[in-house]
Structures are given as structure tokens and as C-alpha cells.
Amino acid sequence: xxxxxxxxxxxxxxxxxxxxxxxxxxxxxxxxxxxxxxxxxxxxxxxxxxxxxxxxxxxxxxxxxxxxxxxxxxxxxxxxxxxxxxxxxxxxxxxxxxxxxxxxxxxxxxxxxxxxxxxxxxxxxxxxxxxxxxxxxxxxxxxxxxxxxxxxxxxxxxxxxxxxxxxxxxxxxxxxxxxxxxxxxxxxxxxxxxxxxxxxxxxxxxxxxxxxxxxxxxxxxxxxxxxxxxxxxxxxxxxxxx
Numbered sequence: 001x002x003x004x005x006x007x008x009x010x011x012x013x014x015x016x017x018x019x020x021x022x023x024x025x026x027x028x029x030x031x032x033x034x035x036x037x038x039x040x041x042x043x044x045x046x047x048x049x050x051x052x053x054x055x056x057x058x059x060x061x062x063x064x065x066x067x068x069x070x071x072x073x074x075x076x077x078x079x080x081x082x083x084x085x086x087x088x089x090x091x092x093x094x095x096x097x098x099x100x101x102x103x104x105x106x107x108x109x110x111x112x113x114x115x116x117x118x119x120x121x122x123x124x125x126x127x128x129x130x131x132x133x134x135x136x137x138x139x140x141x142x143x144x145x146x147x148x149x150x151x152x153x154x155x156x157x158x159x160x161x162x163x164x165x166x167x168x169x170x171x172x173x174x175x176x177x178x179x180x181x182x183x184x185x186x187x188x189x190x191x192x193x194x195x196x197x198x199x200x201x202x203x204x205x206x207x208x209x210x211x212x213x214x215x216x217x218x219x220x221x222x223x224x225x226x227x228x229x230x231x232x233x234x235x236x237x238x239x240x241x242x
Contacts, residue, residue: 001101004103006088007053007060009108014026014224022059024108026228028110028222028232029236035067038067042069045120047072048076048095048099050077053079078092078095085197087190090186090187102177103177106221108221110234110235111218111220115217116175118216133214134157134212135176135177136173136213145171146201147168147170156213160198173219174197185207
């Protein structure tokens with residue numbers, strides 16, 4: 001499996017709240033979020049991992065330069081200044097196109113390693129009719145969550161919604177399993193001037209691709225200083241966060 005990591009955000013909210021290190025280097029369970037994510041991907045059989053940063057954080061650039069991936073893993077690093085996370089994803093996708101199915105996510109997405117492994121294995125085993133497998137969660141913390149309407153029988157996605165509808169229980173977890181056909185749709189979105197990942201996900205459905213969802217358990221993002229402690233509690237098995 002190949003993986004992409006979007007790490008081009010500046011972490012401005014964390015900086016405003018007194019966190020001085022770049023967001024990817026914020027420690028969770030004793031190590032930087034970026035290292036935690038890299039090691040999880042390596043443990044899930046990564047062959048190639050593509051990381052995109054914005055080049056404005058020398059400390060982060062040095063960290064990635066000095067990072068030593070597991071044997072057999074190709075680490076591709078690029079620095080780009082882009083207008084949105086979708087444009088950053090476009091940069092990453094160009095290094096994943098033609099190498100088979102891949103999974104992309106942002107650097108601050110926190111989940112249990114065992115849940116992620118289940119998701120990776122499901123994406124590897126999915127049929128040829130599945131063009132995208134989106135990780136979803138019933139844990140809702142985002143101020144503007146993207147609700148996922150899926151058929152209960154097979155979890156095929158019918159729509160991505162800004163507002164919850166009856167029978168819609170999951171939100172996007174920000175983890176995307178995609179095929180080359182899905183990258184072609186991304187090209188169309190960029191050409192159309194779209195800039196939000198949720199609009200890209202909508203385009204996948206609108207263009208008739210086989211888009212499915214998988215409940216991956218609890219997923220949270222680290223956007224604020226308080227999220228760091230919440231992530232620690234979650235990963236340590238605190239009952240209040242299960």
C-alpha cells in the first residue's frame with residue numbers, strides 16, 4: 001500500500017494557544033504526530049509514503065530529512081505553497097498516480113493503530129468496482145462536520161452533506177482510500193476551481209464512481225491545544241473517551 005500525508009498547514013490555532021513547535025512535531029504519546037503516523041503506515045506495509053509540507057518550518061524540514069524509514073519504504077518529500085489542502089493533495093497525488101491504490105490523510109488525524117490496520121486491509125481487499133473507501137466515524141467534534149449518507153446494506157455513499165439528515169450517523173474522518181480513477185476526478189475539480197476536500201468527495205459521487213464508507217472507530221483531529229490532552233486520553237484507553 002502507498003500513503004500520502006498532508007502536512008502543509010501552519011497550525012495557526014495551536015500557535016495562538018501557545019504551542020511553539022510546528023503542528024506535525026507536536027508530541028502525542030511521547031513522539032511527534034508525524035513520526036507516529038509514519039510508523040503506523042510502515043507497520044501496515046507501506047511501500048511509498050509521500051509527505052507534502054509548505055517549506056516555511058525549518059525545524060520540520062530538518063526532522064523529515066533526518067527521518068529514517070523502515071527498510072523497503074520509499075519516503076518522498078516535497079515542499080509546496082498551495083491555496084488549500086485539496087491543492088496540496090493534488091501535489092501528493094501526482095507521486096501516487098500509477099502505483100496502485102493508496103491512502104491519504106492529514107498529519108493531525110488521530111486514531112487507534114489497530115483500527116487503521118483494519119481499514120487498510122479492507123481497502124486492499126475491496127473489489128474493482130470500489131474506486132474510493134472513505135474512513136468514517138460516529139465521533140463528532142468538528143465545528144463543521146461533513147456528514148456521510150450511506151446505504152446501510154453495503155455502505156455505498158449516496159451523498160456528502162453539510163448538515164445531518166435523518167438516518168445519517170457518520171461523518172468523514174479525513175482518511176481517504178483512493179484509486180487512479182479518483183485522481184482523475186481530482187484533476188477535474190482543480191480545473192473547475194474547487195478548493196475544498198468535501199467538494200472533491202461530492203464530485204466522486206456525482207461522477208458515478210464507486211464510493212464506499214467504512215466505520216473506523218473514533219477519529220479526532222488536533223486543531224487546538226486542548227485536543228492534545230484529548231488525544232492522549234483517547235489513545236491511553238480512558239473510559240470517558242471510548
